[in-house]
Amino acid sequence: MKRRVFTLAFALATALVAGQASAGKFNSVLNIGQKAPDFKNLVGTDDKQHSLADFKDADAVVLVFTCNQCPVAVACEDRVIELQKSYKGKKVQVVAINVNTDPGDALDKMKERASAKGFNFPYLYDPTQKVARDFGAKVTPDVVLLNKNREVAYLGLIDDSPLNEAEVKQAHLRDAIDAVLAGKSPEVAETRAKGCGIKWDN
Numbered sequence: 001m002k003r004r005v006f007t008l009a010f011a012l013a014t015a016l017v018a019g020q021a022s023a024g025k026f027n028s029v030l031n032i033g034q035k036a037p038d039f040k041n042l043v044g045t046d047d048k049q050h051s052l053a054d055f056k057d058a059d060a061v062v063l064v065f066t067c068n069q070c071p072v073a074v075a076c077e078d079r080v081i082e083l084q085k086s087y088k089g090k091k092v093q094v095v096a097i098n099v100n101t102d103p104g105d106a107l108d109k110m111k112e113r114a115s116a117k118g119f120n121f122p123y124l125y126d127p128t129q130k131v132a133r134d135f136g137a138k139v140t141p142d143v144v145l146l147n148k149n150r151e152v153a154y155l156g157l158i159d160d161s162p163l164n165e166a167e168v169k170q171a172h173l174r175d176a177i178d179a180v181l182a183g184k185s186p187e188v189a190e191t192r193a194k195g196c197g198i199k200w201d202n
Contacts, residue, residue, distance in 0.1 A: 029136030070196035156191030
């Protein structure tokens with residue numbers, strides 16, 4: 001019995017320590033401080049082609065890998081809208097990217113979702129899924145924050161309560177953005193993103 005209690009206590013302690021992640025622990029592709037991969041010519045819900053270079057005037061770019069149907073992603077939509085609204089005058093650009101290819105996540109459905117919710121940021125589609133692989137995204141939502149030099153500054157969660165905004169205690173992404181805008185490195189640079197797994201085609 002004592003051994004079992006010890007094992008459970010050890011597992012809990014390990015989980016708590018894992019929350020204080022070092023860079024690159026949860027994202028198997030990107031590391032904090034490295035130059036971000038590029039992306040080009042992703043079609044948006046506005047029917048225009050978008051590239052990372054389009055946002056060259058932004059001091060920070062927030063990439064949110066998301067989709068239409070995941071309950072976690074849907075629960076975070078209003079927070080992403082408010083985030084763009086809050087930082088609009090501070091040269092921060094939010095860009096949402098969907099790579100799921102099932103019918104409910106197709107471009108026509110993305111247009112419906114963007115219109116219904118009033119998305120105030122580009123919502124881009126990449127049916128090749130390459131951009132998600134390049135940025136190491138695994139779930140929806142999964143966040144990558146880039147600084148002015150387009151170096152990776154933060155990876156992971158929007159905040160510590162993806163399904164219930166009322167229970168948020170740590171606004172990881174906002175804290176990271178504020179640090180980047182102040183020319184500093186975020187105190188918490190990486191967290192484990194939580195959501196629905198991206199539906200890889202192969």
